[in-house]
Amino acid sequence: MLYVREHEKDEAAGGRRPHGSMVTELVPREVRRPMALNLMLMGPPGAGKGTQARRLARGFRLPHIATGDILREAVEAGSPLGRAAAAIMDAGRLVGDDIMIGIVRQRLERPDAATGFVLDGFPRTVPQAEALDAMLDRRNPLVVIDIAVDDADIVRRLSKRRVCTACGTIVGAAEANPPAVCPDCGGGLVQRRDDRESVVLERLAVYREQTAPLIDYYRNRPTFRSVDGSPGPDEVAAAVADAAHGRSVRRTA
Numbered sequence: 001m002l003y004v005r006e007h008e009k010d011e012a013a014g015g016r017r018p019h020g021s022m023v024t025e026l027v028p029r030e031v032r033r034p035m036a037l038n039l040m041l042m043g044p045p046g047a048g049k050g051t052q053a054r055r056l057a058r059g060f061r062l063p064h065i066a067t068g069d070i071l072r073e074a075v076e077a078g079s080p081l082g083r084a085a086a087a088i089m090d091a092g093r094l095v096g097d098d099i100m101i102g103i104v105r106q107r108l109e110r111p112d113a114a115t116g117f118v119l120d121g122f123p124r125t126v127p128q129a130e131a132l133d134a135m136l137d138r139r140n141p142l143v144v145i146d147i148a149v150d151d152a153d154i155v156r157r158l159s160k161r162r163v164c165t166a167c168g169t170i171v172g173a174a175e176a177n178p179p180a181v182c183p184d185c186g187g188g189l190v191q192r193r194d195d196r197e198s199v200v201l202e203r204l205a206v207y208r209e210q211t212a213p214l215i216d217y218y219r220n221r222p223t224f225r226s227v228d229g230s231p232g233p234d235e236v237a238a239a240v241a242d243a244a245h246g247r248s249v250r251r252t253a
């Protein structure tokens with residue numbers, strides 16, 4: 001059997017090769033073709049959606065569409081979208097549905113999302129979920145993976161979470177002590193502005209009020225899966241990959 005190294009998969013997918021680290025994980029060459037899979041990860045802030053979505057997207061060779069990342073890039077670029085979103089994000093509230101639906105509609109129309117995608121951070125409200133269903137009308141069904149984590153864990157996790165300024169890797173969310181530099185590329189790590197405790201509490205309240213109802217929205221679909229997000233990232237990754245493949249399905253009560 002032929003194998004490729006992880007970074008070759010990243011490069012072929014248009015991603016950057018991690019530098020300063022040995023990437024030696026070998027994967028079968030036949031997974032180099034993108035999976036025909038429309039995946040959406042949901043869960044409270046700090047559940048590990050970003051980490052898991054990045055891993056799945058790399059493994060399945062699908063675009064990782066993270067609405068939070070799109071907004072943060074817009075804020076950094078100082079675009080009209082960024083200027084409109086910055087204060088809302090800093091307060092831990094949600095950007096308006098119409099704006100978010102427009103962003104995702106445009107993104108899903110790009111050729112790299114034709115085969116499938118990994119959505120991270122969208123939908124976050126019932127109107128967004130309804131709009132997504134309409135967008136996916138002629139596509140494969142949406143596979144929804146809910147990563148469940150106790151509230152008590154979330155503030156603790158987010159206070160430790162750091163993001164690499166060079167490659168975007170998320171570190172420390174589930175670890176006792178986050179490392180000083182990015183384990184993937186050696187880049188500098190920063191705390192997200194909205195990971196400060198006061199903002200986290202607001203984000204949690206917003207999640208409960210506006211996003212948790214999505215569990216009921218999706219729960220009765222055969223493609224809804226829930227995984228326990230409390231173990232370490234590797235264990236959660238295995239459960240999430242199983243759920244994406246339709247194995248080990250465990251529904252929330």
Ligand code: AMP
Nearest residue numbers: 067068088089093094095100121122124
């Ligand atoms: P995230 O990185 O997914 O935690 O998103 C960071 C912030 O971006 C959120 O707290 C919201 O302010 C905003 N945001 C991201 N995705 C959405 C969405 N689908 N709807 C509304 N606001 C969003």
